[in-house]
């Protein structure tokens with residue numbers, strides 16, 4: 469099991485009291501499968517992904533990534549674990565305006581300290597995998613919204629993650645382009661054997677999921 473969330477509770481400060489964003493949530497994600505987490509706005513989906521990515525430490529419960537428990541680890545160790553094992557696709561691509569598509573991916577490898585030549589080949593291979601071979605040398609303003617999101621996905625795969633966390637990847641896309649992006653994610657999940665967690669509020673994406681869980685007021689239930 470590549471990702472294991474066990475009995476996670478997360479609260480945020482809320483005036484004099486605390487708001488419970490996640491309430492004793494447990495979730496597993498296996499390699500080569502897409503686990504969709506469905507839920508309305510404010511139900512706790514982004515909080516769940518942030519905990520899974522070890523970007524937020526929960527009040528209680530444990531996160532295990534690729535067999536490595538994260539509880540009690542320092543910031544540096546968590547950052548290293550994240551860089552090695554976790555890919556994150558945020559809602560907005562947040563691409564750097566001055567870099568071409570292939571350079572956006574190479575920057576990731578640079579952060580990881582990989583050899584530039586190997587990184588270039590991997591970046592080109594990933595852009596081909598997401599259907600952007602011909603656009604590899606374009607800058608973000610020369611790409612469509614769907615193409616930018618594909619660059620975002622390819623970038624998240626640069627470090628060959630075992631866990632891929634995806635937050636509403638289609639929120640800025642029309643239905644057809646959104647469905648194509650989710651289909652691509654499912655294909656890459658099988659091809660690259662990632663344990664993918666896809667957070668969405670759109671039920672039409674569920675056909676691509678191997679498992680669906682629904683989050684409601686911070687609690688999980690089968691959909």
Ligand SMILES: Nc1ncnc2c1ncn2[C@@H]1O[C@H](COP(=O)(O)OP(=O)(O)OP(=O)(O)O)[C@@H](O)[C@H]1O
Nearest residue numbers: 480481487489507508509510511512513514515516
């Ligand atoms: N940093 C924060 N401080 C205080 N409350 C927060 C914080 N982040 C989220 N919340 C609250 O926690 C709850 C869950 O929020 P979260 O962003 O996880 O939901 P979501 O399902 O991802 O929503 P959306 O689909 O709108 O992005 C909400 O009530 C939200 O207002």
